[in-house]
Amino acid sequence: MNGILNWILWLPIIGMVGVLLTPKAKDNVVRMVTLVTTAITLILTVVLYMNFDTAEPGIQFAFKVPWIAQFHINYSLGIDGITLPMTFLNALLFFICTLSSWTVDKNVKGYFALLLMLQSTVFGVFFSLDFFLFYVYWEVMLLPMFFLIGVWGGENREYAAIKFFLYTFFGSIFMLVGIVALYYATGKSEDSFNIIALQGGRFTELTLDIFGSTVSFEKLFFWFMFLGFAVKVPVFPFHTWLPHAHVQAPTAVSVILAGVLLKMGTYGFLRIAFPIFPAAAVEYSTIIAVLGLISVIYGAFCAMAQDDVKKLVAYSSVSHMGFVMLGLSAMTIQGMNGAVLQMFNHGTSTAMMFLLIGILYERSHHRWIVKPDGSKGFGGLYTTLPKYSVVFIIGMFASLGLPGLSGFISEALIFLGIYQRFTTITVIAVVGLLIGAAYLLWMFKRMFFGEVNPECEEYEDMNAREIFYMVPLCICVVVFGIFPSPLLNVMKASVGQLVDLLAKFS
Amino acid sequence: MQYTVGSIAPIFLSPVIAFVINAFFGRKLPRNGDWLAVLSIFISFVFSARIFGDFFFGQFATDYYIHKTFTWFDLSAGTHVFKVDMGIYLDNMSSIMLLMVSGVAFLIHLFSTWYMDHDERHGRFFVFLPLFTSAMLGLVLSDNLFSLFLFWEIMGFCSYSLIGIYYEKEKAGDASLKAFMTTRVGDVFLLLGIVAIWMVVGSVNYVDIYAAIAQGKFDGPAVLGISFATFTALCIFAGAMGKSAQFPLHVWLPDAMMGPTPGSALIHAATMVTAGVWVSLRMYPLMVLGDITWFIAVIGAITAFGAATIAMVQTDIKAVLAYSTLSQLGYMMIGVGVGSYNAAFMHVITHAFFKACLFLSAGSIIHSVHEQEMPKLGGLKKYLPYTHFAMMCCTLAIAGIPFFSGFVSKDRILGDALYFGFMAGQNPLLAIVPILGFAGAGLTAFYMFRMMFLTFYGENRTHDSHGHGHGHKDDHGHHGHGHEIHHEHLDFRSNVPLLILAVFTLGFWFAGNVVGQNFGNVFGGKNEWFKILVEAPKVEKFVDRPKQAFSSVDTKGEIVLPHAHYHHQSGYAGPNPDEHKLHTAHVIGAWLSIFIAFSGVFIAFLMYIKKSVKPLAEKFPGITEMLKAKYNFDHFYIDILIKKGLLGLNRFLAWLDMGIYDRYVIDGMAAVNRVLFKASKWFDNVVIDAIGVDGTGVTVNLFNLVLRIVQSGKIQFYFIMLVMVLASYIWTLNI
């Protein structure tokens, strides 16, 4: 069973090679190859879920071979309860995105090859238990994203692509410094890159003097890591790449970006920043909470002012990931579980939103709620696209946290988590929920209610393919809204372990 | 005797099943499966009736309750334990509520099958209505605030969908958005309160909360300077204000009448809007502990009076009913506030019956006349006799005429309010509560009869208005095709529910002594069954209760409230009760309200039948204008708060984000270089070449600029640099 992670990790690459080997002008072959690859990957993740031992908080399916013996760098993979939902999400979303990208006709080979490469790298980030390997995947992930946004993106794509790239690189280069510092902090020992072995607050006592002043190693390098991950999440001061990237990216890429890539940031906190520097994490949790709060409110406010529906959803992602940060800063089981659950739920609901916007875009070729000239971009879609509207309602209410749909439980848990630590922040954060409902419903009202806009009359409703790939997400949103246990049971052991660790230092 | 879950769950589950089936296969079923919905509700009705019977006919002690829990999900890991329990909490109050909800819902469903016939949204309607009913029943059954909030929000969603069911209307969109958002304002605070209670008390079970209150354990760190009990009480009441449309969150309810009339009848009159009152009653000990009962009373009074005043000038029949609903909800809140516990709850029940009936009658009028503007109606008595009969009963009830249900409940509330305001030794300013309350009662009688007179009496005005421009008034898809009256449409599905509901507007169903005096022995020994069955929660008895999953619990205990002894005779649960004064207050209240009610009716009669008095609009045009503008709340909220305030802020922030922060701060890193590049090019061409390269260039302090000068291509300048740098290095060696 230990090899299965390798299969999941490298299957997309095999698929990519297959795509590249298919002769030119055989676009459907390319699409089929990609589809089959992602499907098999999805099946494998389900197998993974079947064989997963929910009682075990630690790493499972571990796989480890030495890579650079001189530096004790290993090719070591493994997952735990926090990774598994992300893995499933990743496989699912890529399968769906392959279907949704069926209509891409510009340089199909390159597109799908890059898509598969992206999937593999994202899996790599989630699986790797070796810090060096983690960093490599973390960085390599940028390359396919860069080209996917840059080549297949909207009118202003270069700017967005470069911005995304530079932003992340800026953050991660500091993470690199942190990684190397850890390598020497452990005295170049066997486990100097072993993420699991580094965990547990080994560096609490360590100090070092820079420019004469003595600084705690842990506190200094917590911020290095923080920078690396916060850009990805994105937390408030580092969020401005997100709207550009989302608006410019093609639908599938926005879905992946919002659905999985943002989660890599919070996953970094859960897997690296918090466990390796627990004392600092506890000490600075207030700052994290405040930043999360700002992201929630600020993102929601900005979202409400947007006239471009995709930009609106992009800002809503900022807001929702702010909730995740709040949950993380709580450092209680409610908050942490809520955060991980929110990572998954936001993945599904936002994916739905972006896919739906993409579907609409294919018909309308614009995304204006209100056109720059002030006229209505859409209107009366409810009348013209009934099926579409129903799915849209599900996705929208899921992401505004209607009870019975997935968003609610995670947000409620997050609030439960933070209340005790940060009462005032909780009180302010509920405003985020309020505005969150406001901008979504207002957008919905402006687009779907009222007289049918003459432009929208000849849009045809969702076709079989689109319905087919929306259904799994609807199921996720509804089922996990009513029975969250399948997810929570998987993650709670690992989360509990992490909370225990952090509790030691608070 | 024991209740198994199996005998309770169907109440909630059968509508859910109906919803699921209709949602997926409704289109394929005959009549879009409306019969399925009706059937499912009937099943719940039967089960609730059984339970009510058991409770009513003394199967149990009056303070018996059933508490069954199961774990929804469980986060326990290692040392941490955290479970989210769901469960059923069933006591006298909920048994009554269940019966009311399922009964009224059943009748309304039945009516809707007639009303929604040939309506394009028929199927959609019968998807949401069962869902709503199930949510409402679930809310009544649920044993903790969390699941209550769950159903609470689902009801909100149904209300949103039903208001916006005619989505091609712009106004429908506005109304549904407004409804959801306004209630959401309260909801988030409710959620906040729930979270606070959960994390501090450790559970949101009613019984746990009661126990915590009784043991004085219900205190946590003060929030925002407010004591914990007050904070949580306020949060929960905020939720109640949203749902029950209390001032200042009342604006959504009138607009909610965009929805089809039966929907309005069920959701916005009978059940959902009373959920706020329900939660306030359930959390009554908390309200007392947090000492915000006076606040509740004041809010209720303002709502009751304000809404009544607006209702006086409304011309749309549904609008009148909407505002009367607001006003009545205000009375319920007054009841909660002044501690008139069971009267308040009784008013919930009585109001549910007569208001549902009123709405259905209005519905049948609209459906047969396709007109809902009262000035264009009139003289319908002879066309719609049944409707007229039912509506008259309800009007009498709501106006507070003796022997009708409305009188019983409202009179008790007002009596307690009188005591609360003048005799209970409260802050004298609280006298406002009874004053507004009585005034509102008079206005109620007036505007209800105004409606009756304008609609059913006088000559028929439906024919002299022309076809055009009335279709839109109709909440139907129909567009006004003349105004001939289709009373032949009326069949049992439309009439029977009305009549049944009308029957329940009689007062003696709810209390033997309909005029304060006890005569007639209606329910052998249970004359005052309401007082007997419904008591304010006696927190003491919950202190040490056995708690195991799926087992009914039977406990008795001392009857004690945090600050007052529950008063058997009057049912008064407010502060410092006094036997005699209470009695006096009730007697005074009774006669006062009778007098006021009749005078209200009389004025209406003079104005609209005898026409001896000029109607309001001509008498006080100024006031009328203000009332027609609904005190400008909508304008204030939407134009000022939302459009100017919130949206302005948002636009500003968004501009700040992309226009300033992103463009200059983030891109600045690169932009600086580009700018300096240009600047330095200019510097090169102008300065360097003009005055030739000498040391001066070095003094320019822009880093990039210096670099570019350095790169000026003048070899000798390179030499100078070299020498100077060498010299400076030597200098730094300081020898």
Add this chain to the structure above:
Amino acid sequence: MVSLASYLIISLILFVVGLVVMIARKNIVAILLGIELILNAAALNFVAYSRYATNNLDGHIFSLFIIVVAAAEAAVGLAIVIRFFQIKETIHIDEATQLRN
């Protein structure tokens, strides 16, 4: 009897003169001459040092090499300057400012 110091001072003067020439003169050939001056200053140092301070022949050998290299450098330098003159018809150093951003 001339002391080491005087040689060093002479060579320092040569060096500085060379520097000044290279910086101040606008004639490329003059600048080449400046280079020669500097090289000679160094050569003088070597000879002087090996005569007075270090009793070995390294200095002398070094200075021989310097002469050779200086010759080669001057040759190449002049060649390039000639080329430059052929193209630009001037040997004014400030004409050589084509290469710049």
Add this chain to the structure above:
Amino acid sequence: MLQELFGYLSYYIPELMCIVLMTTLLVAEASVKDEHGSRDKIYAYAIAVLGLTLIPLCQNMGKNPVHIFHNAITIDAFSTLVKIIMVLGTMGAIWLSRSSRDIYTNLKSEFAIMAVGVLIGGMLLASANNMLTVYLGIETLSILSYVMSSLKRDESTSTEAGMKYALYGGLSAGVALFGISHLYGTLGSIQFVEMMPKLAGLEGGRLAIVLISFLMFFVGIGYKISLFPFHMWTPDVYQGSPIPVTAFFSIVPKMAGLATLVRVSFVFFTDGSALTVSWIGLMLVISAMTMTVGNVTAIGQSSVKRLLAFSSIGHVGMMILGVVVLNEVGVQAILFYGISYLFMTLIAFYITSHLSDMYGTDTYDVFKGLIYKHPVMAIIMASVLFSLAGMPPFSGFIAKFNIFSVVIEKKYYGIAIVAAVNSVISLYYYMKLAKIMVFGKSDGEERVLGFTFQNQAVIVALFIPVVVLGIFWEQVMVLSGNASVFIK
């Protein structure tokens, strides 16, 4: 005596081969007539011989370090590895010059000749063990470089470049020589081994003189590897010279200079003396400045050649951080950086050269929409740019990683941050190029003539190490690790 000399010569075979090659090339060049076939033969010959020199070099890698010619020359693994890098660089440059239009056809073999000459100078410098050798190395390197940079005889820019190089080189060489002369005087010898011990007992005026002289000597090396503030000639010369020359300059003289810098620092500044401390401080400042200057100025450039010139300055600034730490690991990092840098730079210059040949200019626009004309070339170029910026999974990342690690091991966090920020800046301008290449709409679909099958094959071949060193870099690390251990 004599067979001792022969014993020495057995270590000196590579240099001798190069000298022979140079002379034979001269003769051949004089004898051939101007037709292509023969010229190609000359190229084949030159590259073949250079390839052959790799064999004795590889042998030398294994041998124990020795000083030959009375301590004038040290043959050890370090210098040998540097020489291997330089030889490879020279081969690459010569191959490039073969197809480059930037060099007049009748001068192509001159280019080869002088490249080999510079290579010899570099080899001399790399294994120089006394001041005389250092000086001769620098001058051999320089004098031929002047000619190379002015190889485009009819263009004023090229001539100007040559002249500037000559004048600047002359000055700095002179300054260095002046410093050397005083060192010789105060320390009493020109042999490193004999000078080092004398450093200990210095104080007062003599110490001052030594310090100043070291600084002057440092100017000589600094300008060769174009450290700030002696880098100013670099962009002008790189811009003026033909592209193959630029490529050549950005590899061979730099590696030679670095080798000298490393050796000198190791010889003189390994004890914790005051001298060493100030030296480290100086080097830290210089490396920080060099990186920043190189990268920040590179942003503004409009010509790709100039861009690469400045970026090479930035890279050197990165590399000398390996010197600052003054330990074997640092040298290891430098060597690895050199190896990976060699391939990346060659590829970058190859593609730039072919494109600028095609369009007659080397502005960014020539890269426009390359992905549509030559997808493979475009992807390789993009990868190389990312690699230069230090992105995994390419060798550039590992190189930077090693530098980071050695610096952080010594706890120089400040300079580590500077380096980090610099690599972000560098990514910015590299990506400006990558962007134009990938996203820019190409005007025409016409093929670039330069990308013949041969050239593409070479580029791909050069690209393989860029990837392999990014993933399986352990062997090369071990190799450079062995090379980093050398005697004083």
